[in-house]
Amino acid sequence: MQHHFTKSVFILGIAMLFWHCSEDDELPQTIDQDSLNTLIEEERIQENAPAIAAVIVKDGQVVWENFFGFKTLNTTERPDENTVFILASVSKTVVAVAVMQLVEQGLLDLDEDVNTYIPFALRNPNFPNTPITARMLLTHTSSLSWPTNAEDPNFNNTFESANAPGIYPWLRDYLTPNNPNFQPNSWQNNAPGTSYQYSNIGAAVLGYLVQSISGMDFNSYCVEHIFAPLQMHNSAFKIADLSPTTDFASLYFEGQLIPQYSAPHYPAFALRSTTADMANFMIAMLNEGAFGEVRVLQAITVQQMFTIKVPDKKVGFIWTVLSGKWMGHIGEYWGVSSSMDIHREKNLGVFIVSNDSHIESIYPEGKIYRYIHKYAEQFVD
Template identity: 35%
Template structure:
């Protein structure tokens, strides 16, 4: 009995330490709200939220609060691509023009095809030009995905600026992060499947995983659960409680925005819902007997894909990145106006950690590390 009491006491101290650490992070980096969870095996073993989902209404952040998770969304786009690959409906090494009704070529290297694998590993030579910012707007996208990408990538497109939209180096000779590339992957899924990209994801990923409050567009999620994204504008008054409503003048709330290139970063979901996706990746592609990918496919995605010449750390998988500090964990992070997110998945030890913040300070790694080291 004494040992059991000691164990409970030790666990309580660990939780107190976590609460104190996350509260300090919130104050130091001016984060209105934080939601996090730790998953082991096939269940959440710890989850908690701190602060506000909305400061003005004093709505508390919860693990069911929904935010756009920015570039973590790319792991879902990659999952959709690999589902079609498993079905032999696309070839990772094929010219992407095989699947499009307009041609995409780097104008500096017009004879060199761009492949799906290059899009998945950020080696396509497609760059994020200044036109990418035009697509940000309040509400849902007002321009169709295909129309946007055609305008950006086709030689007669409205936003076709060769020097901005493409790198000088040839495909497969440079790794440079590309949001546009993942928008293009979403379009390929759309073209190959014959349905809008967001519908494909809903039917083939969200519904099988019972991610019931997840989607890309505002009408796909519960409005009452939406968290507000914030930009911090001024000094925090240290004599005030960090989560006091009086700090509102220091934070600028963003609208619930979207962008035309939405497959690269517009998944709206909660920590509770995304945990189901992480569980599937840790358990050979399966969540509650629903399989979204084969084990072999996940092993393939979570393995180094590039040579040392263009990826010295050998940390680039298919979409996923390998963490050098939490080996052998694979992860993806996200950052967009007013949001910062991270998801780490260790499929060998079957532990995953997720952190959402409704501010775009990139401190969430420190929280991830604290939780990972506490629960591993």
């Protein structure tokens, strides 16, 4: 079954968001644990967020976590560290790790034409002689569009999770001419490599590159090579790969309950995870790719991923500077608002998620984001 949520024009993923705070909107001078909890709960109620879950990691361990509101609005059951939320564009940080694993294994050249690795010709029809590379896709400079609802009203259509089409052949049909589902508005009139445009379809192409090169379904690849090594036992891009007893937070859009869903461009948005699992992911990224005795990336590869490639957008390989030296990603889609970022110098990480859309307080310049990040500073030596 296909779902159409048409109450408003919706944004799949968010590269950066900005809010203007009034001069009197200052943080308290000090925030202790009790006041933090009170401040977050006040904001949750103010924004009508069903649930908010958040965690702080420092020096390889969880130093604070808490859960607010309710997994489902008609119950009093609160979320916990094993409650699964959909993460929207925070998912893209995992896509970047998967791609960089293949790079360091010598299976993917960042500057090679992606057509070397996939079974169809991916070229911007406006610039058919200009190759597209994985580096361009990782830096949102491939000349692929967002696409927004204006560019394609059907791009954000979703499906019941079990019925969503796979990445391929949908991707081929969507991006290449002479196919019935070809969407020319997915391509900008800018040559690949010449301009920045945040692109969800670009993230789907990266997921398909991983799938094509590895010979594994993208989700299965991530389960085997990222989630299992990092002990992220309640994380997957597809619900079918989670336990039947998985504890899901219900999803809401503008206060209305909506079903769990997926879509063919699922690498861009569909990661399901928990605060416990995302804590492990942040710990590994802060520890230069290592988690305990396991390593998912070499330190030099992590450094490459985080090095800024598009200075005016503060973008590395997918990972983006959100505030100061905090680097990560934010996301929003049907039934989710999310934020995940790490401060490598201070060895701190923060993950915040809600099970409704448009919960602006958890984004940079939002109150909950700033409360939690200020509180996190107390853990720095």
